[in-house]
Amino acid sequence: MLRYIVRRVLGAIPVLFGLSVILFAFVRLLPGDPAIAILGQHATPALIQQVHQSLGLDKPIYIQYIQYINGLLHGDFGYSIINGRSVLSDFAHRFPGTVELTIGALIVAVGIGIPLGRLAARHPNGWIDGTVTVISLFGISIPIFVLGYSLVFIFAVQLHWLPAAGQLDPRIDLTPHTNMVLIDAIIDGQPAAFVDGLRHLVLPAIALGSIPLAIITRITRASVIDVSNEDYVRTARAKGLSERRVNDRHIMRNAWLPVTTIIGLEVGGLLAGAVITETVFSWNGVGSWVVDAIQDHDYFVIQSSILIFAVIFLMVNLVVDIGYAYLNPRIRYG
């Protein structure tokens, strides 16, 4: 098991190296001069020279790359050219918001997807199965922003049941400990803030969770049907075991494997989907931060945030693969 983990971690290093080269080249090859982006069109050559020096842009390209990597290894991901703030500290400030949203979406996807998939598998090709199939088809076909606005229109604009945007009612005073509203509310012992935070989370979590919900439903259904047709399930029934026991001990234990893999794969997709969801719901996370950076042409923020996203994505995939290898010995020794 340890050998497998070491092999996978070492395997991620060349990928990160390649990505850093591409992203570095991406920012250096951009049309336009970062110095002009910082100083504006009417900067004097002397000032431009000065900015070049301070950013190290006057040095040869390979020295620049070494400095860039050196910086990354020391936790220096560069500074925003718009407001001069450190990319890493801005990321750290906003990331908890995205984590909160992602976990909410994952709970929606897993909490609804698995029961729906099991329900459909119990009566394959019946009307329940048909309905579930249609729901999952909609889930993968409706863009997050269309679903997001539809939810806002129905539940916020028409019914006034839930808030349309944001993370917390601005009238509620909450000390940011972790920048996750629900956790902060628990730490501060404010049940009202917790309920309000939860109400703000519902619609974005459903919008973001819709795609993984659809995929988890499909995979669960297929996996349960597959396993139900296995000989050992028939044997278990023939032994006279109760239907509940057959379900829990024989079917679900084996049906879990593909479902856990897909849940892990979907976490990466959720991080990408957060970019759009946060824009729709004015959610204060890294997604809306990246979008702002794109609109402001804040290249260093774009470069570093994509790199950080990729690192997190790789780490999540790694954890999932290790978990999967733990659950399934055939992979470990394969």
Add this chain to the structure above:
Amino acid sequence: MTAGSTTVAVRAASTRASRGLWRDAFQRLLRNGPALVGLFCIAVFVVGAIFAPFIAPYDPVVGKIVDRMQPPSAAHLMGTDLLGRDEFSRVLYGARLSLQVGVIAVVFGLFFGVSIGAIAGGAGGKVDAVLMRITDVLLAVPGILLAIGIVAWLGRGQLQIMLAVGVSYAPIFARLLRGSLLALRESDFVIAARSMGASAPRILLRHMLPNALTPLIVQATLALATAIIDVAGLGFLGLGPGDPRIAEWGEMLTDSARFLQSAPYLIFFPGAAITISAIGFNLLGDGLRESLDPRLKR
């Protein structure tokens, strides 16, 4: 029997078999209800896109400011937007852009992906290892984020969007094709071709690729659904074509988002257009998968 006549016989047999496979698959597709619904959705949008200039009752770009923000009516089936432009005409012209950009993006993705996958799966060894590490790098960035990065890099425009979305799909196609090719390398008909002295490129192009196409066709059809959503997503994030002369579904949504309360129809119609075309390609892709691989039939 001479070597020549053997080849002819083998070729005749393989043509017969492959024609049979496709005809069978097509027959099964025609009996697949959901796939037909998908085909119908796609047909509506392709017809709308191609004949937009004849169907659209108004100019999609120039509107009458006196007609602004009208709800749906007989004169304006889907209402009018802030600049008094007819929403129905804009949705039709948007179909044109979405289908065109989506299809070309997937073609780009197939071109890059198939090239990489064919070289990797055909050559094997070090070439394969290097190419697969490159796809690993691309796969390390979630698709839409990669596309966002590329458009931010290349600047806004139709070609840039097609490239960005295409490049983000390329590693998926490359992996898929490479996997199928690797599985085929040791199959009997490839060994037979090799033993008859066929050159490596010939074996790859004539014997292996045609047999590895099925999963690629299915994936490309499903990718069309994602491409339409991703293109609209880029438009929604302000990375659309950025040309006021072009109606784009994602940009139409962003422009109208602040009128959600007063004019929800401006969100509903382009949103429904994106969703229905994505449903069409998803249904067709699933149908193709089932009909090309009868073992999957429920």
